[in-house]
Amino acid sequence: MELAVLNTQGKETGRKVVLSDAVFGVEANDHAIYLDVKQYLADQRQGTHKSKQRNEVAGSTRKLKRQKGTGGARAGSIKSPLFPGGGRIFGPQPRDYSFKLNKKLKQLARRSALTYKAQAGAISIVETMSLEAPKTKSVVALAEALKVQGEKLNRYGFIVDVRANKLQIRNAVEQMYNVVVTDVNTVNYMGKLKSRYTKAGLLEGRANNFKKAIVTLKDGDKIDFYSNI
Numbered sequence: 083m084e085l086a087v088l089n090t091q092g093k094e095t096g097r098k099v100v101l102s103d104a105v106f107g108v109e110a111n112d113h114a115i116y117l118d119v120k121q122y123l124a125d126q127r128q129g130t131h132k133s134k135q136r137n138e139v140a141g142s143t144r145k146l147k148r149q150k151g152t153g154g155a156r157a158g159s160i161k162s163p164l165f166p167g168g169g170r171i172f173g174p175q176p177r178d179y180s181f182k183l184n185k186k187l188k189q190l191a192r193r194s195a196l197t198y199k200a201q202a203g204a205i206s207i208v209e210t211m212s213l214e215a216p217k218t219k220s221v222v223a224l225a226e227a228l229k230v231q232g233e234k235l236n237r238y239g240f241i242v243d244v245r246a247n248k249l250q251i252r253n254a255v256e257q258m259y260n261v262v263v264t265d266v267n268t269v270n271y272m273g274k275l276k277s278r279y280t281k282a283g284l285l286e287g288r289a290n291n292f293k294k295a296i297v298t299l300k301d302g303d304k305i306d307f308y309s310n311i
Contacts, residue, residue: 083107083200087207092227099207101200110194117183118191124179126272133173136161141168236299244270244293251295262300269294 087097273289
């Protein structure tokens with residue numbers, strides 16, 4: 083596969099680069115990509131969850147009532163999982179969620195992902211990315227010139243409710259922007275880790291999870307987000 087080298091204005095320079103079929107033209111393996119993503123997400127888990135069993139909760143060990151003659155079920159300690167405040171049966175314990183993947187399998191997953199990108203025309207080669215000044219305006223102009231904001235593939239991204247399904251997203255976009263949606267893909271993102279110092283010490287947590295929807299429009303349809311501004 084050959085790709086033209088572009089300049090910062092998005093125009094071809096006359097040079098071309100040949101993508102290696104060993105990386106960008108392999109037989110894609112979806113299961114390898116799934117395992118690689120699963121390993122990455124598993125490595126993000128802290129695994130510090132813990133619940134107390136009946137031998138760990140605070141409480142008396144006195145027998146609550148006599149064994150026979152009450153007409154009810156026999157009962158021993160108040161720490162029994164059958165009573166409120168008692169221990170939990172088979173509760174979560176601290177564990178390590180990480181698992182090993184073979185090196186060749188991870189390489190196959192990356193090559194499969196790059197192959198999909200190459201087949202979709204989502205790879206561009208720019209001769210240089212130097213900017214005159216580190217300004218947002220320069221980066222936006224570069225992105226518009228290279229058409230990396232979804233216009234090249236006629237795709238647009240939206241942050242949606244984590245409970246929204248693809249059909250709801252499709253109907254909402256079509257009604258709001260008067261376009262025809264041909265495909266909807268969703269990705270769930272974990273919230274970023276955050277921490278702050280307080281009088282009680284360092285508090286660590288994670289921002290709320292969110293969902294991103296990638297919407298593909300029919301040829302000829304476009305969304306202008308700034309038309310009403």
